[in-house]
Amino acid sequence: MTRTTEPSTVERGHEPADRRGNEPGELASxxxxxxxxxxxxxxxxxxxIAIALLALVGVTAARNSDFLSVQSIxxxxxxxxxxxxxxxxxxxVVITRNIDLSVGSILGLSAFATGKLFLALPDTPVVLAILxxxxxGVLCGIVNGGLIAVAxxxxxxxxxxxxxxxxxxxxxxxxxxxxxxxxxxxxxxxLGTQTVLGVPVLALFAVVVLLAAGFYLRSYRSGRDLYAxxxxxxxxxxxxxxxxxRVFGVFVASGALAGLAGVLYAxxxxxxxxxxxxxxxxxxxxAVVVGGVAIFGGSGSVYGAALGALLLTTIxxxxxxxxxxxxxxxxxxxALILAAIGLDxxxxxxxxxxxxxxxxxxx
Amino acid sequence: xxxLHESGPxxxxxxxxxxxxxxxxxxxxxxxELRAGVVHSLVGENGAGKSTLVKILAGVHVPDTGTLTLAGxxxxxxxxxxxxxxxxxxxxxxPTLFPDLSVAENIFIGRQPLRSLRRIDAxxxxxxxxxxxxxxxxxxxxDRPARGLSIADQQLVEIAKALSFDARVLVMDEPTAALSGxxxxxxxxxxxxxxxxxxxxxxxxHRFDEVFALSQQITVMRxxxxxxTDPASELDVPTxxxxxxxxxxxxxxxxxxxxxxxAVLQVxxxxxxxxxxxxxxxxxxxxxxxxxxxxxxxxSEVVRAIFGVDRYDEGEVLVDGKSxxxxxxxxxxxxxxxxxxxxxxxxxxxxxxxxxxxxxxxRRWALARLGLLRRRTERRAAQTWAQRLQxxxxxxxxxxxxxxxxxQQKVVLAKWLSTSPKVLIVDEPTRxxxxxxxxxxxxxxxxxxxxxVAVLMVSSELPEVLGMADRILxxxxxxxxxxxPRHQADEESVMLAATxxxxxxxxxxxxxxxxEGGGTA
Numbered sequence: 001m002t003r004t005t006e007p008s009t010v011e012r013g014h015e016p017a018d019r020r021g022n023e024p025g026e027l028a029s030x031x032x033x034x035x036x037x038x039x040x041x042x043x044x045x046x047x048x049i050a051i052a053l054l055a056l057v058g059v060t061a062a063r064n065s066d067f068l069s070v071q072s073i074x075x076x077x078x079x080x081x082x083x084x085x086x087x088x089x090x091x092x093v094v095i096t097r098n099i100d101l102s103v104g105s106i107l108g109l110s111a112f113a114t115g116k117l118f119l120a121l122p123d124t125p126v127v128l129a130i131l132x133x134x135x136x137g138v139l140c141g142i143v144n145g146g147l148i149a150v151a152x153x154x155x156x157x158x159x160x161x162x163x164x165x166x167x168x169x170x171x172x173x174x175x176x177x178x179x180x181x182x183x184x185x186x187x188x189x190x191l192g193t194q195t196v197l198g199v200p201v202l203a204l205f206a207v208v209v210l211l212a213a214g215f216y217l218r219s220y221r222s223g224r225d226l227y228a229x230x231x232x233x234x235x236x237x238x239x240x241x242x243x244x245x246r247v248f249g250v251f252v253a254s255g256a257l258a259g260l261a262g263v264l265y266a267x268x269x270x271x272x273x274x275x276x277x278x279x280x281x282x283x284x285x286x287a288v289v290v291g292g293v294a295i296f297g298g299s300g301s302v303y304g305a306a307l308g309a310l311l312l313t314t315i316x317x318x319x320x321x322x323x324x325x326x327x328x329x330x331x332x333x334x335a336l337i338l339a340a341i342g343l344d345x346x347x348x349x350x351x352x353x354x355x356x357x358x359x360x361x362x363x
Numbered sequence: 364x365x366x367l368h369e370s371g372p373x374x375x376x377x378x379x380x381x382x383x384x385x386x387x388x389x390x391x392x393x394x395x396e397l398r399a400g401v402v403h404s405l406v407g408e409n410g411a412g413k414s415t416l417v418k419i420l421a422g423v424h425v426p427d428t429g430t431l432t433l434a435g436x437x438x439x440x441x442x443x444x445x446x447x448x449x450x451x452x453x454x455x456x457x458p459t460l461f462p463d464l465s466v467a468e469n470i471f472i473g474r475q476p477l478r479s480l481r482r483i484d485a486x487x488x489x490x491x492x493x494x495x496x497x498x499x500x501x502x503x504x505x506d507r508p509a510r511g512l513s514i515a516d517q518q519l520v521e522i523a524k525a526l527s528f529d530a531r532v533l534v535m536d537e538p539t540a541a542l543s544g545x546x547x548x549x550x551x552x553x554x555x556x557x558x559x560x561x562x563x564x565x566x567x568x569h570r571f572d573e574v575f576a577l578s579q580q581i582t583v584m585r586x587x588x589x590x591x592t593d594p595a596s597e598l599d600v601p602t603x604x605x606x607x608x609x610x611x612x613x614x615x616x617x618x619x620x621x622x623x624x625x626a627v628l629q630v631x632x633x634x635x636x637x638x639x640x641x642x643x644x645x646x647x648x649x650x651x652x653x654x655x656x657x658x659x660x661x662x663s664e665v666v667r668a669i670f671g672v673d674r675y676d677e678g679e680v681l682v683d684g685k686s687x688x689x690x691x692x693x694x695x696x697x698x699x700x701x702x703x704x705x706x707x708x709x710x711x712x713x714x715x716x717x718x719x720x721x722x723x724x725x726r727r728w729a730l731a732r733l734g735l736l737r738r739r740t741e742r743r744a745a746q747t748w749a750q751r752l753q754x755x756x757x758x759x760x761x762x763x764x765x766x767x768x769x770x771q772q773k774v775v776l777a778k779w780l781s782t783s784p785k786v787l788i789v790d791e792p793t794r795x796x797x798x799x800x801x802x803x804x805x806x807x808x809x810x811x812x813x814x815x816v817a818v819l820m821v822s823s824e825l826p827e828v829l830g831m832a833d834r835i836l837x838x839x840x841x842x843x844x845x846x847x848p849r850h851q852a853d854e855e856s857v858m859l860a861a862t863x864x865x866x867x868x869x870x871x872x873x874x875x876x877x878x879e880g881g882g883t884a
Contacts, residue, residue, distance in 0.1 A: 218483075219482040219483050220481065220482065220483065221473060221474075221475055221477075221481075221483065224464070224468060224472065224475065224483065225472070225473065227461070227463060227464060228461045228464060228468075228472050228473075230463070231461035231462055231463040231464060232459070232460070232461050232462065234459070235459035235460060235461055236461070237423075237443065238421070238423065238443050238455070238459045239443065239459070239472050239473055240422075240442065240443035240444035240445075240446075240447050240473055241444075241472070241473055242444070294463075298461070298462070298463035298464075299463045
């Protein structure tokens with residue numbers, strides 16, 4: 001809207017009283033500017049991580065061209081697979097303003113259970129083993145979700161508790177036993193090594209999970225409900241969203257994905273004891289945060305989280321190539337988390353500011 | 364109590380409904396009948412039980428006793444989803460939007476239009492949002508997030524939401540509290556067309572002109588009970604006020620004449636690009652100055668900049684001749700400024716904290732011994748103010764969120780008055796507050812001015828501006844366009860300056876400020 005520079009007087013005449021709705025052309029452009037800002041924020045977030053990833057790969061490859069060999073890329077994808085699957089589950093949880101710290105323990109339990117299953121019944125079809133692992137994860141998720149949604153205990157506390165409980169069950173079940181790759185049937189171990197058109201099968205699992213979750217979150221009512229719940233739980237209740245049921249479902253989904261990750265872990269490493277996946281939960285949360293998912297819920301995407309997981313895995317394999325002390329790996333991850341949060345804050349602030357200015361100019 | 368004039372059976376009937384929260388009887392044996400094509404207004408002081416009734420109709424609260432009947436059949440609303448399924452739309456006093464979601468998604472959340480495989484049809488959602496905004500006559504981008512929308516725009520999104528599901532019953536809990544005249548008029552046009560389409564409407568407002576302009580039936584509530592239901596044509600304002608408070612309110616605007624002294628607050632050429640420009644004025648000791656104008660004219664932004672909450676690009680703020688540093692509320696407080704903000708829930712109070720904690724927040728350091736704050740000291744300080752302002756709270760240790768709007772506002776006032784400010788800035792001091800509390804707040808402001816405090820008041824309610832201010836400064840699109848002394852001020856002169864309209868146009872576009880407010884938009 002144009003603002004006259006001469007001193008305003010009452011008698012100025014036809015200055016419109018309605019500041020909204022007079023100059024359609026300009027207003028429309030102001031509105032589109034708002035939408036553009038939102039889209040740009042999405043792009044900046046995801047693109048930022050992608051660029052960081054490419055830069056890291058580029059620098060490392062310049063040092064050691066083997067880093068870009070087919071085998072090395074394959075290893076990278078394999079290494080990231082499990083983290084990506086867990087990060088997708090964690091993203092769904094974090095979007096609703098919750099957190100699931102028990103995923104590492106669920107993974108451990110599921111991986112060990114898979115090993116036990118093949119020890120007992122070596123002829124179990126692979127599909128059945130996967131379903132068993134996912135089923136175990138679902139059970140764990142039901143425990144988490146039940147306590148959180150029904151008993152209304154904060155997720156941080158519940159899943160911190162079940163982190164130890166599930167790991168404890170794992171330990172007492174394993175009782176020091178170790179399952180070796182030799183005990184696994186060949187068909188299952190193939191899962192960890194086979195490729196389709198050069199892409200590891202395990203990585204395909206991650207890709208399918210990622211695309212399915214991304215599609216669900218974007219295109220389904222219940223998926224959008226999750227963003228609404230994280231954005232304002234109270235308003236979600238008033239809008240008639242079944243908050244309890246959705247949060248319950250989210251933890252079941254996270255458990256299921258952690259269970260799946262456990263099976264994939266067993267297929268990849270073969271050697272299993274009760275320690276599988278210990279401490280993994282923090283890597284997952286780190287990947288999600290680096291991937292631009294707001295820790296207070298309401299925004300972020302599984303794609304960002306997957307990129308975050310890929311970035312963290314790449315750092316892990318790039319630093320040895322660059323001959324950097326492993327100690328620094330943790331420091332780098334820490335710095336990345338802080339940078340991601342800083343970037344997110346800055347973007348949110350700038351967007352709010354720009355939207356206000358758009359309003360001030362246009363409305 | 365006279366018989367209802369409107370014919371036809373009730374679309375939604377509330378009978379014998381009671382609801383208690385602990386020892387508080389929020390609603391006692393309430394009866395209400397809403398008819399298709401009738402706007403039914405509900406008036407009463409804050410705490411009279413209006414909001415509780417709204418929440419029962421919304422399915423948020425389940426009544427302890429009594430029944431709801433919808434189109435002749437008893438209904439049980441055990442959740443907001445039930446109410447929505449029954450065709451009852453509720454627009455709450457405070458908007459309940461999701462800041463991270465787009466405007467279109469906010470409107471259609473849980474009911475998004477679907478295409479094959481039950482996927483959300485984003486294009487259709489966008490189109491329908493645009494249609495709704497078209498009906499409302501607003502221009503908002505459906506794709507922008509709700510974060511950063513003004514309260515007025517948020518309220519419009521809420522209204523679009525209610526429109527979107529073709530409700531049979533529309534409940535509006537003070538939808539106009541944050542709207543400007545034009546926006547109110549636009550809303551009224553929509554409400555009237557809904558009424559003609561046969562929607563039953565329950566309308567709650569503290570603005571009597573709106574109540575009379577819009578409704579055919581008026582029910583008065585007091586202390587959780589129904590006092591009366593009458594056709595609007597048989598009522599007038601004094602009668603309503605008497606029934607609401609149970610006594611006469613002698614004077615809503617008890618303005619004392621005061622001698623104004625030296626200029627305490629001086630604002631010089633304050634500019635924030637794109638928001639306000641070259642704003643200069645003085646406020647003198649013992650004087651009440653009103654900053655009038657339409658919503659969006661930049662009034663709140665100016666006072667926020669003065670207090671140091673927002674930055675400004677140019678200009679200067681002086682208190683007692685000394686310049687205030689920019690952007691530092693602590694310095695402003697130390698210099699004797701107090702700001703009672705516009706949005707008490709977001710900016711004025713910590714909703715989860717107790718009444719006493721909130722009331723003493725501004726004086727934590729003054730009250731502390733050796734850096735420690737003792738509960739007893741806090742409570743004593745809070746008690747003094749709670750008594751002076753007659754805050755109605757179960758216990759001072761209750762969370763502020765449990766209080767009614769008027770009482771919350773009193774707590775905000777207590778918090779700032781306890782700092783003994785030289786300059787009190789109040790932004791919409793009586794928004795969403797009932798008549799009796801309004802009069803109390805006005806009396807308080809008048810007393811403070813009498814005691815030598817300089818009061819700067821931002822208000823969208825013209826009667827309040829005219830009744831309370833010694834001088835009226837009118838803003839229009841970020842500029843101070845006119846200064847009107849008390850004896851020259853009338854509705855027309857302020858409206859003219861606020862809108863920049865010629866005299867005749869001002870009458871039709873004035874909305875709630877004119878007595879009628881009944882023109883078509």
